[in-house]
Amino acid sequence: xxxxxxxxNLTKIYSSGEAAVLAIDGVNLNVNxxxxxxxxxxxxxxxxxxxxxxxxxxxxxxxSVRICNREVTGLSEKELPKVRLDHIGFVxxxxxxxxxxxxxxxxxxxxxxxxxxxxxxxxxxxxxxEQVGLKDKYNVFPSNLSGGQKQRVAIARALAGNxxxxxxxxxxxxxxxxxxxxxxKMLHNLAHKGGRAVVIVSHxxxxxxxxxxxxxxxxxxxxxxxxxxxARMRKGTLPKRTEIANTIVG
Amino acid sequence: MASLARRNLFHDKVRFAVTxxxxxxxxxxxxxxxxxxxxxxxxxSNIIDNSRADLWVTSKELTHIENGLPFSERKLYQxxxxxxxxxAQKQIIQFGSWKRSNGAVESITLVGFNLDGVMGGPWxxxxxxxxxxxxxxxxxxxxxxxDKLGVTHLGQTVEIGGYRARVxxxxxxxxxxxxxxxxxxxxxNAQNYGGLREDQxxxxxxxxxxxxxxxxxxxxxxxxxxxVDVYTTAEFSRKQKFYWMFGTGAGFTVLIAxxxxxxxxxxxxxxxxxxxxxxxxxxxxxxxxxxxxNGYLYRVIIKQATISGLIGYAVGxxxxxxxxxxxxxxxxxxxxxxxxxxGLLVLTLLMCIGASLVSINKxxxxxxxxxxxx
Ligand SMILES: Nc1ncnc2c1ncn2[C@@H]1O[C@H](COP(=O)(O)OP(=O)(O)O)[C@@H](O)[C@H]1O
Ligand SMILES: [Mg+2]
Numbered sequence: 340x341x342x343x344x345x346x347x348n349l350t351k352i353y354s355s356g357e358a359a360v361l362a363i364d365g366v367n368l369n370v371n372x373x374x375x376x377x378x379x380x381x382x383x384x385x386x387x388x389x390x391x392x393x394x395x396x397x398x399x400x401x402x403s404v405r406i407c408n409r410e411v412t413g414l415s416e417k418e419l420p421k422v423r424l425d426h427i428g429f430v431x432x433x434x435x436x437x438x439x440x441x442x443x444x445x446x447x448x449x450x451x452x453x454x455x456x457x458x459x460x461x462x463x464x465x466x467x468x469e470q471v472g473l474k475d476k477y478n479v480f481p482s483n484l485s486g487g488q489k490q491r492v493a494i495a496r497a498l499a500g501n502x503x504x505x506x507x508x509x510x511x512x513x514x515x516x517x518x519x520x521x522x523x524k525m526l527h528n529l530a531h532k533g534g535r536a537v538v539i540v541s542h543x544x545x546x547x548x549x550x551x552x553x554x555x556x557x558x559x560x561x562x563x564x565x566x567x568x569x570a571r572m573r574k575g576t577l578p579k580r581t582e583i584a585n586t587i588v589g
Numbered sequence: 590m591a592s593l594a595r596r597n598l599f600h601d602k603v604r605f606a607v608t609x610x611x612x613x614x615x616x617x618x619x620x621x622x623x624x625x626x627x628x629x630x631x632x633x634s635n636i637i638d639n640s641r642a643d644l645w646v647t648s649k650e651l652t653h654i655e656n657g658l659p660f661s662e663r664k665l666y667q668x669x670x671x672x673x674x675x676x677a678q679k680q681i682i683q684f685g686s687w688k689r690s691n692g693a694v695e696s697i698t699l700v701g702f703n704l705d706g707v708m709g710g711p712w713x714x715x716x717x718x719x720x721x722x723x724x725x726x727x728x729x730x731x732x733x734x735x736d737k738l739g740v741t742h743l744g745q746t747v748e749i750g751g752y753r754a755r756v757x758x759x760x761x762x763x764x765x766x767x768x769x770x771x772x773x774x775x776x777x778n779a780q781n782y783g784g785l786r787e788d789q790x791x792x793x794x795x796x797x798x799x800x801x802x803x804x805x806x807x808x809x810x811x812x813x814x815x816x817v818d819v820y821t822t823a824e825f826s827r828k829q830k831f832y833w834m835f836g837t838g839a840g841f842t843v844l845i846a847x848x849x850x851x852x853x854x855x856x857x858x859x860x861x862x863x864x865x866x867x868x869x870x871x872x873x874x875x876x877x878x879x880x881x882x883n884g885y886l887y888r889v890i891i892k893q894a895t896i897s898g899l900i901g902y903a904v905g906x907x908x909x910x911x912x913x914x915x916x917x918x919x920x921x922x923x924x925x926x927x928x929x930x931x932g933l934l935v936l937t938l939l940m941c942i943g944a945s946l947v948s949i950n951k952x953x954x955x956x957x958x959x960x961x962x963x
Pocket of ligand 2: 386387388
């Protein structure tokens with residue numbers, strides 16, 4: 340199994356004037372390809388900070404971050420966006436779709452960013468929108484989509500350019516349980532069928548069953564790490580896996 | 590690929606309308622003022638530029654063509670005796686006063702020239718001819734000023750400087766910058782109208798022989814003549830333009846109006862583009878998080894500025910063409926050569942892109958970590 344993300348001795352101090360907050364305090368964590376890691380913990384415990392550092396959006400105060408075996412802590416402001424572009428797809432709690440673009444065009448834009456020609460972008464985006472079960476919503480603007488549909492468009496967008504890593508910050512928090520379930524199934528499949536490393540920040544207990552590993556964070560430290568029983572079961576008996584998530588559409 | 594720039598720009602229609610209004614206002618004001626400036630400048634030196642003379646002999650230290658002082662016509666013979674001179678003739682250009690048939694007095698620009706010469710006469714004659722000026726008291730005026738001068742028909746008689754004058758022809762589009770319309774007549778008539786003595790002239794127009802260096806001839810004339818100045822036609826034209834445009838502040842006024850129009854455009858565009866950028870700040874943050882370089886975001890903003898500029902320019906120019914077109918039939922022409930129209934397009938685009946720099950600065954400062962904030 341390949342290590343997609345590796346962070347070591349990570350600390351992050353936010354300092355604004357006099358006050359300084361130790362948001363991450365000596366974290367070591369590896370995330371493998373094909374694995375879903377759930378970051379859990381109370382509000383303010385440092386989950387988003389950790390996710391942002393793993394996503395090369397935020398620089399750690401100290402420690403090391405390796406993305407697909409490449410040390411990224413020393414990279415310049417110009418090189419970091421390229422790492423995100425090449426390796427990482429993001430899914431946000433608030434979807435962050437572009438309201439003036441249709442569902443399909445949102446995905447096309449992500450492909451355009453990667454320098455893919457517009458004709459090819461359209462072809463790939465059509466495939467991705469289909470993959471998340473929104474074939475007939477390609478030309479619909481986000482304002483006319485339900486929360487669950489928006490998040491599925493966001494997942495299609497995160498998949499544009501086929502990243503090795505998907506990072507999701509509370510992807511189900513704004514969704515009803517049914518949509519939340521289908522989004523989690525999708526993210527699960529991206530790891531298990533697509534071989535991607537998937538890290539999800541959540542404090543929604545319904546997401547637990549989709550995790551291969553649960554990492555509990557408090558006060559910027561990893562409190563405990565465990566493999567949920569259902570994941571142990573999946574490892575032992577393959578048929579259970581298809582039971583949980585048999586299609587990406589869910 | 591649907592353009593994010595275009596979509597975002599057209600999305601907020603009210604703001605886009607404000608942006609366009611700013612640009613259109615700026616383009617219209619700038620083009621009209623620049624057009625007026627060129628129209629005025631052209632009018633100031635019209636008579637010099639169309640004189641067909643190579644050199645002008647004038648009284649000393651004159652500031653503009655309308656205030657030349659008379660000097661003795663003996664200088665004409667000295668000029669004619671100078672090697673390299675093909676021909677030379679006396680010329681009068683000075684203010685005069687015209688009495689309308691109802692008694693009202695108008696200021697005019699007397700242009701008296703040698704009817705048998707080759708320089709200094711009217712052009713664009715649309716009725717009558719220079720030959721008609723040979724009849725007694727004959728004058729030719731420009732049709733643009735018929736109303737101002739109270740002329741209703743050919744053959745009408747009026748009074749200039751206490752002498753009788755009869756309109757025998759009309760020219761078209763010979764404008765003066767001063768409000769004094771041009772009145773063409775024989776040199777002799779103009780002497781009377783202007784109250785000059787019989788042996789006086791105000792200018793001497795000189796034509797050089799083919800192949801003679803005009804600058805050299807000018808030097809030669811200066812060395813031979815006393816108490817006069819000699820200008821090439823180009824120099825005299827420049828001097829005249831400069832006097833009226835900048836000596837009197839008339840030019841500054843129009844140029845400042847043009848500049849103001851331009852600045853208003855910059856401010857409106859900068860302001861609305863900035864507001865649009867702030868409105869879409871989360872999208873720009875998301876793009877950054879997704880891995881977009883600053884350059885990619887700049888292109889989105891510059892594209893918005895460019896689209897606004899192009900549309901604003903097109904609409905503004907379409908509006909400007911109306912007064913420009915109408916002015917061609919009036920005493921004040923707005924002249925906008927295509928080069929200047931093109932220059933204004935470049936300027937408009939620069940203005941819009943320059944105005945977008947504020948927004949560019951804003952997106953440079955976006956911290957992509959904002960995307961995880963609620
Ligand atoms: N930009 C920031 N500046 C200062 N403090 C911050 C900033 N972002 C987060 N923090 C602080 O860091 C700690 C961890 O925050 P965060 O990673 O957002 O936690 P979580 O996602 O688990 O709720 C909190 O105490 C928060 O107040
Ligand atoms: Mg958080």
